[in-house]
Amino acid sequence: MSTADAVAKQRTPVRPARILLHVFLVVTSLAWLAPLLWAIFAALRPYSETSDKGYVSWPDKLNFDNFKNAFEQSDMMHYFVNTLIIAVPAVLLTLLLSSMVAFYVSRFDFRLNIFLLLVFTAGNLLPQQVIITPLYRMYLLIDLPGVTASGKLYDSALGLVLIHVAFQSGFCAFVLSNYMRMLPHELTEAALVDGASVWRMYWQIVLPLCKPAMAALATLLSIWIYNDFFWAIVLISTGENMPITSALNNLSGQYFTDPNLVAAGALLTAIPTLIVYFVLQRQFVSGLTLGANKG
Amino acid sequence: MTTDTNMKSPEAAAVPPPGRAPDDKRVPRGRKRLLTRRDRITLAFMAGVPTVLHVALVWVTAIASILLAFTSWDGIGFDSIKWVGLDNFQQLFSDNPQFWPAVEHNIIWFVVLILIPTPMGLFLAVQLDKRIRFTRIYQTAFFLPVVVSLAVTGFVWQLVYNPDTGLINSIIGANKPGHYIDWIGDPHLNLWAVLVAASWRHTGYMMILYLAGLKGVDPSLREASALDGANEWQTFRSVIFPTLRPTNTVVLVVTIIEALRAFDLVFVFNKGAQGTELLSILITNNIIGESSRIGYGSAIAVVLLVISLAVIIPYLIATFRKERQA
Numbered sequence: 001m002s003t004a005d006a007v008a009k010q011r012t013p014v015r016p017a018r019i020l021l022h023v024f025l026v027v028t029s030l031a032w033l034a035p036l037l038w039a040i041f042a043a044l045r046p047y048s049e050t051s052d053k054g055y056v057s058w059p060d061k062l063n064f065d066n067f068k069n070a071f072e073q074s075d076m077m078h079y080f081v082n083t084l085i086i087a088v089p090a091v092l093l094t095l096l097l098s099s100m101v102a103f104y105v106s107r108f109d110f111r112l113n114i115f116l117l118l119v120f121t122a123g124n125l126l127p128q129q130v131i132i133t134p135l136y137r138m139y140l141l142i143d144l145p146g147v148t149a150s151g152k153l154y155d156s157a158l159g160l161v162l163i164h165v166a167f168q169s170g171f172c173a174f175v176l177s178n179y180m181r182m183l184p185h186e187l188t189e190a191a192l193v194d195g196a197s198v199w200r201m202y203w204q205i206v207l208p209l210c211k212p213a214m215a216a217l218a219t220l221l222s223i224w225i226y227n228d229f230f231w232a233i234v235l236i237s238t239g240e241n242m243p244i245t246s247a248l249n250n251l252s253g254q255y256f257t258d259p260n261l262v263a264a265g266a267l268l269t270a271i272p273t274l275i276v277y278f279v280l281q282r283q284f285v286s287g288l289t290l291g292a293n294k295g
Numbered sequence: 296m297t298t299d300t301n302m303k304s305p306e307a308a309a310v311p312p313p314g315r316a317p318d319d320k321r322v323p324r325g326r327k328r329l330l331t332r333r334d335r336i337t338l339a340f341m342a343g344v345p346t347v348l349h350v351a352l353v354w355v356t357a358i359a360s361i362l363l364a365f366t367s368w369d370g371i372g373f374d375s376i377k378w379v380g381l382d383n384f385q386q387l388f389s390d391n392p393q394f395w396p397a398v399e400h401n402i403i404w405f406v407v408l409i410l411i412p413t414p415m416g417l418f419l420a421v422q423l424d425k426r427i428r429f430t431r432i433y434q435t436a437f438f439l440p441v442v443v444s445l446a447v448t449g450f451v452w453q454l455v456y457n458p459d460t461g462l463i464n465s466i467i468g469a470n471k472p473g474h475y476i477d478w479i480g481d482p483h484l485n486l487w488a489v490l491v492a493a494s495w496r497h498t499g500y501m502m503i504l505y506l507a508g509l510k511g512v513d514p515s516l517r518e519a520s521a522l523d524g525a526n527e528w529q530t531f532r533s534v535i536f537p538t539l540r541p542t543n544t545v546v547l548v549v550t551i552i553e554a555l556r557a558f559d560l561v562f563v564f565n566k567g568a569q570g571t572e573l574l575s576i577l578i579t580n581n582i583i584g585e586s587s588r589i590g591y592g593s594a595i596a597v598v599l600l601v602i603s604l605a606v607i608i609p610y611l612i613a614t615f616r617k618e619r620q621a
Contacts, residue, residue: 021422022429028419029436035495036439038462039451056465097345104342114615116346123353125548125607127556129575130600133592134359135352136582137370166352169345198334202341227444229559234582245444249563252450259460266450270443277442281435284442289507 043067043263050260066264074255076244076268083243085157087225090164094221095214097165098172103202105173106180107188117177124170128230135163139235155237163235164225172217175290179213180206216287219280223273244269357600363593370589383594394595397572400486404493404573405554412494413550416501421531423502424509438503440496449563452492453479482570489560489571497553501546508542509535548610555603574599 042055044062070076101120105113139154148156183206191201207214232246239250248269256262277284330338364383368376387394419437423430440448455462456478463478464470478488512535520530558575561567567576574595581592 018427021425021427025422025427025429025433029433032436032495032499033439035451035455035462035492036443039454042454042460050460054465054470055460056462097348100341101345104338108338116342118611118615119346119354120349122604122607122611123349123357125552125611126353126357126603127552127575127599129556129558129578130360130596130603131353131356132578133582133589133596134356134363137589138356138359140370162348163352166349169349170353173345192329198330198337198341223442227446229444229446229562230579233562234579245446248446248450259454259457262450263454266447270447273442273444274439277439285438285503285507288503 039263039267042260043267045260047258047260051258055259066260067268070256070261070265071268074251074265076251076265078240079242079244079247079251080272082157082241082247083226083245086160086164086243087222090161090168090225091218091221093161093165094168094172095218098169099176099207099210099214100202101169101173102176102180103206106177107201107206117174120170121174122170124167124174128167132230132234136234149241150238154235155241157241159235160231160243163231164228168221168224172221175217175287176210176213179210179290183209212286213290215280216283216290219276219283220287222276223284226273226276360593360596360600363590364597366590368589370587379590383590384597386591387594387598391577393572393577397574397577398598400571400573401554401557403486404490404557405551407490407494408497408550408554409547412497413501413546415494416498416503417505419498419502420505420509421535424506434502434506438499441499441503445496445559446563448492448496449560452488452495452560453564456488479565480568482568485565485568485570489564492560493557497550500549504546504549505539505542508539512538544610544613548606551606552603555599 041059042050043066044064045059046061046063046065049060050057098120101116105117136154139159140152142153143151144153144156144158145151148158150156153159153162187205187209188201191205196205226243227245228243229245229249232243233249236242236246239247242250248266251265252262256265363376365378365380366376367379367382419433423433443451454460456464458464458475458477458480459470461470461478464476467476468474469476477484479485516534516538517530520534525533556575557573558579561571561573561576562579565571567573567580578592578595578599581587581595
């Protein structure tokens with residue numbers, strides 16, 4: 001503590017204003033965390049105790065029973081797997097497709113470049129509900145016997161993957177094309193003169209240089225797609241096929257019969273995002289600001 | 296941009312009519328010789344596949360929304376599509392008791408977000424941008440609500456608002472029969488209750504955007520201002536804030552879009568029952584509800600689309616024009 005203090009003193013002298021600021025920030029942070037802490041508190045207490053003593057009371061027993069029950073009773077694992085089946089292909093495909101568009105747009109000065117980029121970016125900014133009515137009809141009309149379990153694009157993981165890819169590739173194409181534009185032009189110019197194919201230029205020269213941006217976008221996309229609620233609520237009809245975030249809505253009525261179980265169930269679904277966030281915090285934040293800084 | 300010799304005016308880029316396929320490209324002369332036939336096929340594929348997917352699922356459906364808004368269709372067979380002109384809009388504007396409240400709530404949503412959490416996020420960003428200890432811990436606390444899904448946020452806040460067992464009513468003693476304050480059910484309260492949760496999340500988002508913007512502010516500006524004897528507030532108002540202009544634009548656009556997209560929280564809270572109607576909720580309930588009216592739902596979508604494009608297009612044109620000049 002003392003050495004840390006010394007370092008702090010070197011940076012800025014500790015003034016009363018600073019201390020006041022810290023007090024303010026500690027109080028506000030705690031206020032910000034309060035709803036989450038309240039949920040954790042409720043989830044850790046047995047229902048019998050809280051119904052007896054009320055929720056604002058000193059806890060006699062704290063355990064993970066609610067978490068265990070919420071997880072097992074609702075077969076949560078099944079829904080986590082559903083999410084995985086949707087999110088992994090969606091993230092990979094989005095990155096692949098958007099990097100291809102970005103490569104085309106940033107490296108080849110064709111007449112339609114800006115227009116193409118505009119189409120992608122504007123598409124990503126539309127509210128999802130603008131397109132949902134025709135999309136829902138389209139998904140019902142497209143027959144895919146043998147390809148999906150439902151025989152249609154509707155109510156299938158494939159349908160969700162496609163709309164995620166189509167929608168998110170707008171943002172990613174925008175970010176990646178900005179990133180690729182900053183790479184020195186000589187890199188690809190030289191390769192072109194040497195007779196390298198366009199695909200090699202993309203795959204072996206440009207893409208490896210975009211790793212930081214791709215990592216940031218991958219983190220961001222994983223969390224966004226994991227957290228998606230809307231697409232699955234409308235485009236999936238069978239409760240069993242829902243990814244976890246959307247399934248929460250049904251599960252809370254069916255299996256999470258008391259507030260303690262609801263709290264535990266909701267918190268369980270938040271855990272994967274929190275892990276990704278804490279491990280890849282830097283990527284997440286830089287991804288979020290990559291698009292914003294430029295635009 | 297890439298090769299300067301091929302620079303075109305920004306107007307030229309905006310001219311191509313919408314819907315033209317990307318394979319209609321004019322290769323600059325110098326390049327043409329270097330690209331083989333196979334390269335050009337590869338390029339067409341690389342640009343074409345993602346574009347077709349994006350256009351088919353996002354833009355074709357958006358345009359279909361517009362067209363269907365002028366029809367009545369039960370969704371069974373294309374023969375039953377009937378042109379009805381402006382009937383859907385007329386019904387929407389004059390007969391639907393939920394429409395105007397929804398428009399009003401979307402506007403309130405935006406006004407609240409821009410007036411409370413946005414300045415709050417800016418304020419926090421300015422404080423956390425001072426070389427302060429534990430800044431990462433504070434940032435994480437404020438940013439956590441942005442990482443957690445809105446669905447989870449909805450459930451967490453329900454635990455706070457629950458009339459019987461919730462935090463607020465338990466503390467103020469309103470959880471007994473006769474004293475209930477129904478934060479989620481009462482149409483005079485529920486929109487504000489949801490907006491507290493939405494603001495809780497929006498603050499962290501704005502904080503991160505502003506923190507990134509502040510990182511880009513030239514430190515020498517701050518020093519010069521301090522040398523001139525300006526105090527902290529004066530420095531912020533006349534030096535820092537004006538340089539944050541690009542960030543402010545992004546913040547404004549993001550906030551408008553968020554207000555138009557608002558859905559998850561309300562759906563989890565009370566499915567958009569009386570008091571919390573939103574345009575997005577009306578569209579969705581029209582699809583998953585029992586009496587799905589495609590044309591009618593599309594008409595609501597068109598209202599949402601028009602408002603969105605009025606924001607998106609000027610923003611993007613300004614952005615891309617600036618980039619061309621850079």
